[in-house]
Amino acid sequence: MFLSNNYDDLKEHLNGDIPEPLGSQLLLKLFVRDAETEGGITIPEKIREEDIYKSMVGLVMSKGAEVYKDEHLKNWKSPELGDWVLFKPNSGTRFSYHGVPFRFVYDDCIYCILKNPDAVHHG
Template identity: 30%
Template sequence: MKTQETLSESTKTSEVPKIKLALEPELKKAAKEEAVKEAKRNKPPEKNKLPIPTGWRILVLPFQMKEKTRGGVILAETVIERQQVASQCGLVLAMGPDCYRDYKRYKQGPWCKIGDWVLFARYAGSRIKIEGGEVRMLNDDEVLATVKNPEDLLHEY
Protein backbone atom coordinates (compact mmCIF):
# COMPACT_ATOMS: atom_id res chain seq x y z
CA MET A 1 0.00 0.00 0.00
CA LYS A 2 2.79 2.42 0.85
CA THR A 3 4.53 1.73 -2.43
CA GLN A 4 1.39 2.66 -4.38
CA GLU A 5 1.07 5.96 -2.48
CA THR A 6 4.73 6.73 -3.03
CA LEU A 7 4.39 5.88 -6.73
CA SER A 8 1.32 8.08 -7.20
CA GLU A 9 3.01 10.97 -5.35
CA SER A 10 6.10 10.70 -7.52
CA THR A 11 4.02 10.83 -10.71
CA LYS A 12 2.21 13.93 -9.48
CA THR A 13 5.47 15.72 -8.78
CA SER A 14 7.48 14.62 -11.79
CA GLU A 15 10.40 16.71 -13.01
CA VAL A 16 8.76 17.88 -16.25
CA PRO A 17 6.25 20.29 -14.66
CA LYS A 18 8.96 21.71 -12.37
CA ILE A 19 11.21 22.41 -15.33
CA LYS A 20 8.36 23.93 -17.28
CA LEU A 21 7.42 26.11 -14.32
CA ALA A 22 11.04 27.14 -13.87
CA LEU A 23 11.32 28.19 -17.52
CA GLU A 24 8.01 30.05 -17.64
CA PRO A 25 9.37 33.38 -16.33
CA GLU A 26 12.23 33.19 -18.86
CA LEU A 27 9.79 32.55 -21.70
CA LYS A 28 7.62 35.49 -20.64
CA LYS A 29 10.70 37.70 -20.39
CA ALA A 30 11.85 36.65 -23.88
CA ALA A 31 8.38 37.34 -25.32
CA LYS A 32 8.34 40.79 -23.71
CA GLU A 33 11.82 41.59 -25.07
CA GLU A 34 10.71 40.52 -28.57
CA ALA A 35 7.67 42.84 -28.32
CA VAL A 36 9.92 45.75 -27.30
CA LYS A 37 12.30 45.02 -30.21
CA GLU A 38 9.35 44.93 -32.62
CA ALA A 39 8.10 48.30 -31.35
CA LYS A 40 11.58 49.88 -31.68
CA ARG A 41 12.15 48.43 -35.15
CA ASN A 42 9.22 50.26 -36.78
CA LYS A 43 9.41 53.33 -34.55
CA PRO A 44 9.96 56.54 -36.51
CA PRO A 45 13.35 58.18 -35.86
CA GLU A 46 13.65 61.47 -33.98
CA LYS A 47 11.97 64.21 -36.02
CA ASN A 48 14.67 66.84 -35.48
CA LYS A 49 17.27 64.56 -37.15
CA LEU A 50 15.20 63.90 -40.28
CA PRO A 51 15.44 65.83 -43.54
CA ILE A 52 12.49 68.15 -44.18
CA PRO A 53 10.80 67.46 -47.52
CA THR A 54 10.40 70.42 -49.85
CA GLY A 55 8.02 70.94 -52.74
CA TRP A 56 6.01 67.86 -53.65
CA ARG A 57 8.29 65.38 -51.80
CA ILE A 58 7.20 62.84 -49.18
CA LEU A 59 9.53 61.41 -46.50
CA VAL A 60 8.89 57.68 -45.97
CA LEU A 61 10.36 55.21 -43.46
CA PRO A 62 10.56 51.78 -45.18
CA PHE A 63 8.93 48.87 -43.38
CA GLN A 64 11.45 46.76 -41.48
CA MET A 65 10.87 43.04 -41.40
CA LYS A 66 11.20 40.89 -38.30
CA GLU A 67 14.56 39.41 -37.37
CA LYS A 68 12.99 35.94 -37.03
CA THR A 69 10.88 34.02 -39.51
CA ARG A 70 7.65 32.35 -38.44
CA GLY A 71 9.59 29.08 -38.25
CA GLY A 72 12.06 30.59 -35.77
CA VAL A 73 15.01 31.06 -38.14
CA ILE A 74 17.06 34.14 -37.21
CA LEU A 75 17.89 36.16 -40.32
CA ALA A 76 21.30 37.71 -40.94
CA GLU A 77 21.64 41.50 -40.80
CA THR A 78 22.57 41.64 -44.48
CA VAL A 79 19.34 39.84 -45.42
CA ILE A 80 17.30 42.30 -43.36
CA GLU A 81 19.12 45.29 -44.91
CA ARG A 82 18.64 43.91 -48.43
CA GLN A 83 14.94 43.40 -47.74
CA GLN A 84 14.61 46.96 -46.42
CA VAL A 85 16.24 48.38 -49.57
CA ALA A 86 13.84 46.39 -51.74
CA SER A 87 10.86 47.20 -49.51
CA GLN A 88 7.79 48.49 -51.29
CA CYS A 89 5.94 49.65 -48.18
CA GLY A 90 6.68 52.52 -45.82
CA LEU A 91 5.34 54.87 -43.17
CA VAL A 92 4.77 58.50 -44.19
CA LEU A 93 6.79 60.67 -41.78
CA ALA A 94 6.52 64.11 -43.40
CA MET A 95 5.16 65.82 -46.50
CA GLY A 96 6.38 68.86 -48.40
CA PRO A 97 4.17 71.97 -48.59
CA ASP A 98 3.24 71.36 -52.24
CA CYS A 99 2.20 67.70 -51.93
CA TYR A 100 -1.05 67.05 -53.78
CA ARG A 101 -1.62 70.82 -54.39
CA ASP A 102 -2.11 70.35 -58.13
CA TYR A 103 -5.91 70.21 -58.05
CA LYS A 104 -6.14 69.42 -61.78
CA ARG A 105 -4.07 66.30 -61.23
CA TYR A 106 -5.42 65.24 -57.81
CA LYS A 107 -9.14 65.97 -58.13
CA GLN A 108 -10.03 63.60 -55.29
CA GLY A 109 -7.55 65.17 -52.89
CA PRO A 110 -4.40 63.77 -51.25
CA TRP A 111 -3.65 60.08 -51.73
CA CYS A 112 -2.07 59.77 -48.27
CA LYS A 113 -1.34 61.69 -45.07
CA ILE A 114 1.30 61.62 -42.33
CA GLY A 115 1.07 58.34 -40.42
CA ASP A 116 -0.27 56.27 -43.35
CA TRP A 117 1.43 53.12 -44.61
CA VAL A 118 1.94 53.47 -48.36
CA LEU A 119 3.06 51.28 -51.24
CA PHE A 120 5.56 52.53 -53.81
CA ALA A 121 7.69 51.07 -56.61
CA ARG A 122 10.55 48.82 -55.49
CA TYR A 123 13.39 51.27 -56.12
CA ALA A 124 11.41 54.52 -56.11
CA GLY A 125 12.71 57.69 -54.50
CA SER A 126 16.06 58.71 -53.08
CA ARG A 127 17.55 56.60 -50.31
CA ILE A 128 18.89 58.67 -47.41
CA LYS A 129 20.98 56.99 -44.71
CA ILE A 130 20.16 57.98 -41.13
CA GLU A 131 21.15 56.65 -37.74
CA GLY A 132 19.53 53.24 -37.39
CA GLY A 133 18.66 52.70 -41.06
CA GLU A 134 17.42 54.78 -43.93
CA VAL A 135 14.46 56.81 -45.16
CA ARG A 136 13.22 57.47 -48.67
CA MET A 137 12.27 60.74 -50.28
CA LEU A 138 9.46 60.10 -52.80
CA ASN A 139 7.57 62.36 -55.18
CA ASP A 140 3.87 62.63 -54.35
CA ASP A 141 2.93 60.81 -57.56
CA GLU A 142 5.12 57.79 -56.69
CA VAL A 143 2.65 56.62 -54.03
CA LEU A 144 0.76 53.67 -55.49
CA ALA A 145 -1.64 52.79 -52.66
CA THR A 146 -2.22 52.94 -48.91
CA VAL A 147 -2.43 49.89 -46.64
CA LYS A 148 -3.82 49.55 -43.14
CA ASN A 149 -1.23 47.06 -41.85
CA PRO A 150 2.08 46.28 -43.59
CA GLU A 151 2.19 42.90 -41.79
CA ASP A 152 -0.70 41.81 -44.03
CA LEU A 153 1.51 42.07 -47.12
CA LEU A 154 3.58 39.09 -48.19
CA HIS A 155 7.27 39.87 -47.70
CA GLU A 156 10.11 37.83 -49.17
CA TYR A 157 11.01 36.05 -45.90
Protein backbone atom coordinates (compact mmCIF):
# COMPACT_ATOMS: atom_id res chain seq x y z
CA MET A 1 0.00 0.00 0.00
CA PHE A 2 1.26 3.50 -0.86
CA LEU A 3 1.24 5.36 2.48
CA SER A 4 2.71 8.79 1.69
CA ASN A 5 0.70 11.85 2.77
CA ASN A 6 2.54 14.17 0.38
CA TYR A 7 0.29 15.59 -2.37
CA ASP A 8 3.05 15.76 -4.99
CA ASP A 9 4.30 12.24 -4.18
CA LEU A 10 0.75 10.95 -4.61
CA LYS A 11 0.30 12.65 -7.98
CA GLU A 12 3.61 11.20 -9.15
CA HIS A 13 2.73 7.71 -7.87
CA LEU A 14 -0.62 7.83 -9.69
CA ASN A 15 1.04 9.17 -12.85
CA GLY A 16 -1.95 11.41 -13.58
CA ASP A 17 -4.44 8.56 -13.14
CA ILE A 18 -6.50 10.25 -10.40
CA PRO A 19 -10.16 9.18 -10.20
CA GLU A 20 -12.53 12.04 -11.04
CA PRO A 21 -15.55 12.33 -8.75
CA LEU A 22 -18.95 13.05 -10.25
CA GLY A 23 -21.42 15.67 -9.09
CA SER A 24 -20.86 17.10 -5.64
CA GLN A 25 -18.28 14.60 -4.41
CA LEU A 26 -14.64 15.10 -3.48
CA LEU A 27 -11.92 12.46 -3.74
CA LEU A 28 -9.93 12.31 -0.49
CA LYS A 29 -6.71 10.41 0.07
CA LEU A 30 -7.06 9.06 3.60
CA PHE A 31 -4.54 10.27 6.18
CA VAL A 32 -1.86 7.82 7.33
CA ARG A 33 0.02 8.51 10.53
CA ASP A 34 3.81 8.61 10.43
CA ALA A 35 5.81 5.42 10.77
CA GLU A 36 7.58 6.77 13.84
CA THR A 37 6.14 8.52 16.91
CA GLU A 38 7.63 11.67 18.43
CA GLY A 39 9.20 9.41 21.05
CA GLY A 40 10.99 7.37 18.39
CA ILE A 41 8.76 4.29 18.51
CA THR A 42 8.28 2.62 15.12
CA ILE A 43 4.68 1.76 14.23
CA PRO A 44 4.40 -1.41 12.11
CA GLU A 45 3.04 -0.90 8.59
CA LYS A 46 0.15 -3.32 9.22
CA ILE A 47 -1.05 -1.19 12.17
CA ARG A 48 -0.74 1.98 10.07
CA GLU A 49 -2.77 0.38 7.27
CA GLU A 50 -5.54 -0.76 9.66
CA ASP A 51 -5.67 2.73 11.20
CA ILE A 52 -6.32 4.35 7.79
CA TYR A 53 -9.95 3.30 7.61
CA LYS A 54 -10.73 4.76 11.04
CA SER A 55 -9.57 8.13 9.76
CA MET A 56 -11.82 11.16 9.45
CA VAL A 57 -9.05 13.16 7.77
CA GLY A 58 -8.38 13.29 4.06
CA LEU A 59 -6.29 15.11 1.48
CA VAL A 60 -8.34 16.64 -1.35
CA MET A 61 -7.10 15.04 -4.59
CA SER A 62 -9.95 15.98 -6.96
CA LYS A 63 -13.42 17.55 -6.92
CA GLY A 64 -16.60 16.98 -8.87
CA ALA A 65 -17.97 19.75 -11.09
CA GLU A 66 -20.91 20.46 -8.75
CA VAL A 67 -18.98 20.74 -5.47
CA TYR A 68 -20.43 23.54 -3.28
CA LYS A 69 -22.83 24.70 -6.00
CA ASP A 70 -26.01 23.58 -4.22
CA GLU A 71 -28.04 26.56 -2.95
CA HIS A 72 -27.52 25.81 0.77
CA LEU A 73 -23.74 25.34 0.31
CA LYS A 74 -22.88 28.09 -2.17
CA ASN A 75 -21.49 30.40 0.54
CA TRP A 76 -19.29 27.71 2.09
CA LYS A 77 -15.57 27.86 1.52
CA SER A 78 -14.53 25.12 -0.88
CA PRO A 79 -11.31 23.31 0.00
CA GLU A 80 -8.62 23.43 -2.67
CA LEU A 81 -6.68 20.53 -4.14
CA GLY A 82 -3.97 19.59 -1.64
CA ASP A 83 -5.96 20.79 1.42
CA TRP A 84 -6.46 18.49 4.41
CA VAL A 85 -10.07 18.26 5.58
CA LEU A 86 -12.01 16.71 8.45
CA PHE A 87 -15.05 14.77 7.23
CA LYS A 88 -18.09 13.06 8.74
CA PRO A 89 -17.18 9.60 10.07
CA ASN A 90 -18.36 6.67 7.95
CA SER A 91 -19.45 8.95 5.11
CA GLY A 92 -18.84 8.21 1.48
CA THR A 93 -17.27 5.23 -0.21
CA ARG A 94 -13.79 4.01 0.64
CA PHE A 95 -11.56 2.09 -1.74
CA SER A 96 -7.95 1.49 -2.73
CA TYR A 97 -6.72 2.54 -6.18
CA HIS A 98 -3.16 1.80 -7.33
CA GLY A 99 -2.47 0.98 -3.69
CA VAL A 100 -3.63 4.39 -2.41
CA PRO A 101 -6.40 4.51 0.24
CA PHE A 102 -9.19 6.84 -0.98
CA ARG A 103 -12.71 7.86 -0.07
CA PHE A 104 -15.37 9.64 -2.13
CA VAL A 105 -17.23 12.07 0.15
CA TYR A 106 -20.08 14.49 -0.62
CA ASP A 107 -19.35 18.18 -0.11
CA ASP A 108 -21.85 18.54 2.75
CA CYS A 109 -19.91 15.90 4.76
CA ILE A 110 -16.80 18.11 5.03
CA TYR A 111 -16.57 19.86 8.41
CA CYS A 112 -13.45 22.00 8.05
CA ILE A 113 -10.09 22.58 6.41
CA LEU A 114 -7.13 21.53 8.57
CA LYS A 115 -3.66 23.01 8.73
CA ASN A 116 -2.24 20.06 10.67
CA PRO A 117 -3.79 16.61 10.10
CA ASP A 118 -1.45 15.12 12.75
CA ALA A 119 -3.27 17.14 15.42
CA VAL A 120 -6.55 15.22 14.95
CA HIS A 121 -7.10 12.29 17.31
CA HIS A 122 -10.09 9.96 17.37
CA GLY A 123 -12.28 10.35 20.42
